[in-house]
Amino acid sequence: MIIYNRTSYKELTLKSYQKEKRRLQIELLKLQEWIIDSGQRLAIVLEGRDAAGKGATIKRFIENLIPKTMRVVELGVPSASQNRMWFKTYDRLLPKSGEIVFFDRSWYTRGLIQPAMGYCTERQYKYFMKNVNTWEKSQIENGLLLIKFYLSVSKENQQQRFVFRQNSPLKYWKLSVNDINAAKEWDLFTYYKEQIFSNSSPNENPWVIINSDNKMIARLNAMRYVLSSFNYPGKKVLKDKRWSKEIPEYDIEID
Numbered sequence: 654m655i656i657y658n659r660t661s662y663k664e665l666t667l668k669s670y671q672k673e674k675r676r677l678q679i680e681l682l683k684l685q686e687w688i689i690d691s692g693q694r695l696a697i698v699l700e701g702r703d704a705a706g707k708g709a710t711i712k713r714f715i716e717n718l719i720p721k722t723m724r725v726v727e728l729g730v731p732s733a734s735q736n737r738m739w740f741k742t743y744d745r746l747l748p749k750s751g752e753i754v755f756f757d758r759s760w761y762t763r764g765l766i767q768p769a770m771g772y773c774t775e776r777q778y779k780y781f782m783k784n785v786n787t788w789e790k791s792q793i794e795n796g797l798l799l800i801k802f803y804l805s806v807s808k809e810n811q812q813q814r815f816v817f818r819q820n821s822p823l824k825y826w827k828l829s830v831n832d833i834n835a836a837k838e839w840d841l842f843t844y845y846k847e848q849i850f851s852n853s854s855p856n857e858n859p860w861v862i863i864n865s866d867n868k869m870i871a872r873l874n875a876m877r878y879v880l881s882s883f884n885y886p887g888k889k890v891l892k893d894k895r896w897s898k899e900i901p902e903y904d905i906e907i908d
Contacts, residue, residue: 687885701804704814804865
């Protein structure tokens with residue numbers, strides 16, 4: 654497990670954020686071109702509680718990527734057959750040669766929100782936990798490049814975002830009854846999250862934990878981590894700007 658909060662962006666204004674985002678997106682496009690040319694397959698998983706910023710982070714990743722060789726997977730409520738054949742469902746959704754796929758929630762739904770909310774059986778949960786590492790290992794041995802992010806939002810910030818959504822004439826639809834019910838199971842979700850971290854974070858594909866209480870910082874940190882993970886043609890080493898400092902004190906307590 655990696656706790657990744659590399660840069661504080663302590664003096665980050667909206668203007669500075671936009672400039673830094675553009676700088677990173679230029680590099681992401683270079684990375685995508687390498688994926689296409691080399692026939693690599695890259696899967697980027699984003700997990701986290703409701704309102705942690707998963708979809709918004711993906712949106713910033715893909716703003717300037719080439720659409721034809723990129724997909725976003727958000728499975729939603731699985732069908733009965735998808736529920737029965739969980740790993741095979743995701744076998745079909747993984748990236749093809751030359752493709753990047755972002756997962757707004759992923760196969761880890763079976764180990765997180767589903768057991769917390771009673772959406773899967775105990776047998777299904779135990780089968781998943783027993784086999785997920787073997788399944789991922791086989792995918793990686795077959796050439797899959799995998800990055801797993803967990804965006805961690807505090808209880809207070811989640812509630813603030815819920816209130817904002819509820820009162821927004823443009824974003825009210827983002828808040829569902831299921832979101833509210835899941836938030837009530839905060840401690841139970843925490844239990845299942847800790848089980849996931851202890852069970853499925855081997856060295857070859859660890860979980861990368863990012864504090865998402867500040868959405869702008871979380872997005873930039875996620876982009877930086879992906880770019881730091883690969884060597885691609887034309888890669889530019891992104892030095893910190895003057896307003897950006899390394900921050901040993903900016904960390905996250907996993908709760």
